[in-house]
Amino acid sequence: MTRRPATPLPPLEERRRLREAGSLTPDQLAARLGVAIGTVRAWESGRTTPRGRNREAYAKLLAALAESPTRTGAPGSAPAGGPEEPDAAVVAVGPAKTVSGGRRGRAAAKPSAFTQTPPPSSPFLPFSPFSPRVPSWAPPEEEDPLGPVSDLTPVQAFDALYSFCAPSLVRQAYLLTGRRGLARESVERAFQLAWERWPEVARDPDPAGWVRAAAHEWALSPWHRFRPRHRRPEPPLSDASDRALLKVVLRLPPSYRRALLLHDGVGLGLPDTAAETEASTPATAGRLLHARRTIAARLPELSDPRVLHRRLAELASTEPLRTAGPPAARDGCERRARFWTRFALAFVAVLLGTTALSLRTPPAGHEPSVPPGETVRDVPPRVAPGPLSEKQRKLRAKLREELLHGPERLAPQPR
Incomplete structure (x- = not known):
């Protein structure tokens, strides 16, 4: 069975020029193709390449824009011959085509017979769809009611990221671990790490995915099993069906559990799930x-x-899990940095003091070492014993006779 050649696409610069010439925003283009807005940006930047039906629909739409540059599109309209089915290479697994870890987290779900993308009210969405504010890390080319991104301070940008992502990440960590305290700790630790490396996270195309990966890694760390708090049982859920589902999910290996959560819970596609779990696409499938x-x-x-998917969303929304807030994450990161800085300074001070003390207190006197031994001359060498005398021979004969004959034979007695 041969695969037909891929539909050719214009260069990267031409794709964005055609979209802007057609007066289409990334939101409108994503809605017409039935994909996420982050997917459209990835296609235009060259980070990913469309495949299957998505590629055909994208090429047909660009060709239509090239023929009529003044054509405008409504957000709700779909092009003729648009995407209907997922790619044949991944249809057996049925990846959801919504990447919820994008900058806005608003994506149009593509129908599939195998998966269902999260609804707008799903607790897995990293950003609240009912918030009137958009994330502060929106790209400069979009109309942002908050103004230019440069007007926001790092603290404001971090607080916006925390407010949008923390509630859903706590629920995801709870499904991965089954422990409420560990779920909150994982999210707090992930955001502390994000604040510690904020210049890197702020430049990342998907900061929500960066924090999500860090939270999942911390939640699934095998070292938690050695903590005394981890050995105490967790209070069970009130509903029997929720307890049964959580028990089955927690029995899965950590890598299988994470793949299930990202694909069927969060709604990532199969390639994105494989990339986030650092595995190949066949292994993730x-x-x-x-x-x-x-x-x-x-x-x-x-x-x-x-x-x-619906039951995972309901299970994640069962427990009222709350986080401490953005200031607590920033303060925790700063406290940890201060602690390790002071520890390093104290260690260096102790090392310098020990060195100075050893230099100031040398030994009282010099004790010469023991010289190596010398050969002593004019001493006869040790030789073997000489012949026995007559008396010694008689004693030897007597001892041999007494040991070999008679009841007085010497023998060891048990104690």
Whole structure:
């Protein structure tokens, strides 16, 4: 079976020029193609390449814009011959085509027979869809009611990222660990690490995905099992069905659990899930299928991925998990930095003091070392014993006779 050649696409600069010439914003183009806005930006920047039906629809839309540059599109309209099915290379797994870790987190779901993208009210969305404010890290080319991005201070940008991402990340960490305290700690630690490396996170195309990956890594760290607090049992959930689902999810290996959460819970596509879990696409597909089969074997009513996604969202919304707030994350990072700075200074001071003390207190006197031994001359060498005398021979004969004959034979006695 041969695969047909890929539809040619214009160069990267031409793609963006055609969109702007057609008076289309990235939101409108994403809505017409049925993909996420972050996907459109990735196509225009060259970070990813469209495939399958998405590629055909994207090429057809660009060709139409090239023929009629003055044509404008409504956000709700879809081009003829638009995307209907996912790519054949990944249809067996059915990845969701919504990347919720984008800058705005608003994506149009593409229907699929295998998955269902999160609804706008899903607790997995990293940004609140009901907030009137847009994230402060929106690209400069978009109309931002907050003004230019440069007007925001690093503290304001970090607080905006925390307010949008922290509630959903705590629920995701709870599904990964089943522990409320560890879920909050993982999110706080991830944001502390983000504030510590804020210049790097601020320039990242997907800061929400950066923090999500850090939170998941901390939550699934195997060293938590050695902590005394981790050994105490967690209070169970009130609903029996929620307890059964959480028990089955927690029995999965950590890598399978994370792939299931990112794909069927958050709504990432299969390539994005593989990239975030640092695995190949076939390995991620195998983990996802194995996790689905395991859950379907124990809970047959969740064999449909749509029902599984809905139940994961309900399970994540069951517990009222709250975070400490952006100031606590920043203060925790700064306290940790101050602690390690003071520890390093104290260690250097102790090392310098010990060195100075050893230099100031030398030994009282010089003790010469023991010289090596010398050969002593005119001493006869040790020789073997000489012949026995007559008396010694008689004594030897007597001892041999007494040991070999008679009841007085010497023998060891047990104690």
